[in-house]
Amino acid sequence: MVEPVRLARDPAALDSLPLVERRCVTDAEDFAAIVAAGEPVIVQRLFDTWPALAAGIQGPATLGGYFRRLDRGAPVPVMEAPARHKGQFAYGPDRREFTFTKRQAPLGATLDRIEALIGQPDAPTVAIQMLRLDQAMPDFVEHNAMPLLPGIGPRLWLGGAVLTRTHNDRDHNLACVLAGRRRFVLFPPDQVSNLYVGPPDTPPRLSLVDPEAPDLARFPRYAEAIAAARLALLEPGEALFMPRYWWHHVTSLDPYNAMVNYWWGGSEEPNDAFLTALLAFRDLPPGERDYWREMVAAYVFAERGDVLSHIPAPLQGPLGPFSPSARAALRKQLRAAALKSS
Template sequence: MDSGLSIDPTLSLEALPRVTAVAAPSPEGFERLVAAETPVVIKGLADAWPALAAGRAPGTMNAYLKAMDTGLPGPVMEAPASSNGWYAYGPDLREFSFSKRNAGISQTLDRIEGLLGQKDAPFVAIQMLPLATHMPEFVRQNPMPLVAAKVTPRLWVGGPLRTQTHNDRDHNLAIVLSGRRRFVLYPPEQVSNLYVGPLENPPPLSLVDPEAPDLARFPRYRDAYAAARVAWLEPGDGLFMPKHWWHHVTSLEPYNAMVNYWWGDTAVGLERPVDIFQIALLALKDLPEGERGYWREMFATYVFGDRGEATAHIPESLRGVLGTLSPAQRAALKQQLKMAVLRSPT
């Protein structure tokens, strides 16, 4: 790293508190973990999977996966050796440090294995491969009863990569098959302390390197670090991350394989929070400060505050949109908003 960086050696990832670890729960127990909205490591979650037995060495794991390959091309990412395996932004924040393309899965697995131990080799990875379409036999052989049957896994295979801090709109259950992984986790409310890049270039990434944070450039990161925790995963371990938790992921071995399950981002249309957030940016961000203060308090009181406290003085029958919405009220409100959008000038 640049010796001119202002790095505090006390901000060690090794010193972070560990994410709580539990034994594999029942489906009902897992539902309670999800409802708690807190990350948790599930030890030995995939110990009975055939995939875990195959993952003890790159050759055996690759052979296991290739035997189930349907031949469909899938998403492959590649970064040059000069990136040191850091999947992050490029210098101008408009592009990333890696390229993305579709390629043959078996051929890419062979290439990943062939690059092991080579000097100045690029960092190649299969990421987010939908196994239901590309390796349906994997899904059959390695069931996950903790999630709904319609939630199917995705595969991640590659070398010693670092994926820069980002978050997901879904809940995430990640299970390591080969190698070891480290997840550094930050609560959703730490967004202002993570110095996140442009929203127009998804996924938005933090600009801070948590392994060597430049505190002169990113002084608020100290607060994000104070709220962070870390998970160290061995083969067979799972990590549940609630939606919107920020996470920095490091693959710690020359060869690593993982599957994950995403679910929970089911809202559509006018009920999608991300779209409402963008409408708020359009409508509120550039208002005069006095008006911004008014709407800030309206949101704090009626959206994010104690709804019962805010409306206790209004008879229940008169609370309207401030109360518990009936199906008819929800439909009427959505229709009203649709008409407002139609009247909006371009």
């Protein structure tokens, strides 16, 4: 049984969480083993030779100048939260809107504004978020190579002291810190029911709970989530690997922060199947729900041991291993069924 940690009443209280393991990665085989294990890991010495990291260590003006030299004039995605929200990127009061606004703006002017706001009291929080560097600054990819993830385009996150509420990704995530310190509070995927996640029609889905001041009277199950949580504290030059679906609450700990991340390996197929399951199973009577629960446990998640050996392999159909052709045939069958029922 996991021993509950002291619930956070201030940011420093999260430091009592168990720490994510640190490792050095020397080659693609090492990295593949980390990905296959499905656990968060802080990866060290992965991008030591990047010019962007050298610029980030020297400070905001140097890193900003580096990006200005690479700029090809495309507008960049900018998010801004008023000063009253103290850097929190979260839901607004009605859960249909957020505490921040989104817009497109020139890179140079945005960098100027971010740098000008450093150290200013009662200033808004401005950040460049999810900028596709392979599209906006292709020279960045050439000069700051990530050979472990060939063909995966990096994205830039740069700005003030942003605090992003707990959310997750459908892709694996490798987050490489260029400037400023970052804190990730990580929750395993199975904690979804304890995180009080917001509405599905307002992406991204965020937890309603503030880990730095959780309201347990309102969110009592959160005590189980924080008991299962882990902590990753990253310095410039360190990267965090987060397997897909791990929930993470991210805090930029310094007035100026920059990070590059890579997303890969995700698929819409599981989410589509989940939505289909909601439609097909949720309103069934109890006996039928029990039947389909057992079918999924036995044949989808293989939780009942060997349930197929009595059927010859050629006759196992979709219950058996999928060949590429069998997978394609089943997709075709499901598309035809969807069209028929619509």
